[in-house]
Amino acid sequence: MQFVVLATLAVTLAKSISAGITDACISCLAKVELGNPNACNEDQGSPSCGVYQIKLPYWQDCYEPGNSLEECAFNEQCAKDCVRDYTSRYAHLCKEQLDKDRLSCEDYGRMHNGGGPSGCRGTWTLHYVDLMRNKCTPDELRSLDEPDPLASSSESRSFPPTENTSTRSHTTETTSTTLTPSRAPAASVRRLVQMLHRHQ
Template sequence: MIFIICFKDFIQLWFIIKRLLFQSHYINMRNKCLSFALLCLTFGTIGAQVDEKCLSCLRQYENGPRNSCSHNFITKTSCGIYKISEPFWVACGRPGYSWGHCTTDSKCSADCLNAYFRRYASRCANMLKKPVSELTCADYVRLHHGPDGCGMSASLRHSRAITSCLWPANMFSS
């Protein structure tokens, strides 16, 4: 399965819920209930994580050296191995020291992608009329082209390229 629900995230979420509901004496019951509801809604998107094979195909497709940037009419400037634009970096939560630093650091870039995918997974799933748990690497590649990328026909070309990377033509030949 391409996407995994990280057990570590589940454990961290459980400790947050436990602390909020049972150990926070200064928070009134109404706020505890609201916090619990928010955490439950958040839990639905924790599993929206892309595995290393998908990230590898995305790196190949974007074909960007670590320290290079490219310019186009849609995202203006995008940099690094995953071609992350500054608005994309802001939307993924501004990890790392800066946009420039994050795009040149492979771990920071991958974390940024996964955070962005978690943030917009349900939106993508709604556009594709399927549950978040059924999103594929190709769907996340479409999402890489913006919050509405899953609904754009132009992003289909990108998802097809990723699919061919994940499932090479000679895979089933004898």
């Protein structure tokens, strides 16, 4: 009974802090990437895996869900959670750089493709926006991020600085800027839920 109560609380907490990129936008990214859901392919000297073409540094920046990059990238829910946690981690920096209160799906696409927040403003990700406009529906492209209940909280920026070294499949640059993640709790709660399920 105790595990059930804790699991319910953890799920509720996860939902309350997992605002950010919408499901519609994640579907758009899948259409653009066109990755094999059960395979990796060599891309710029390193593997890009699954539907969203996730690379190792990207998986590390989404808090390493699953037991490995491949295990997560080949699992539909884990891969979606990775994209969600990665983009949530750096969303506040993109908002600052673009001077926006809310990010569009195109902003998230550039972040996903371009190596974190540097991709939001980098010219090398503009071609990705063209791909999104060609392959995604108007409703997917119109989707704005969901309101972030942690955005105005000082606690949302209290995590230790993290080195972002993500290199995406279409980028020509690697970012190595010291960044402060804002959304670590979402991934932590997901891990807590997984542990509780294993002990039931």
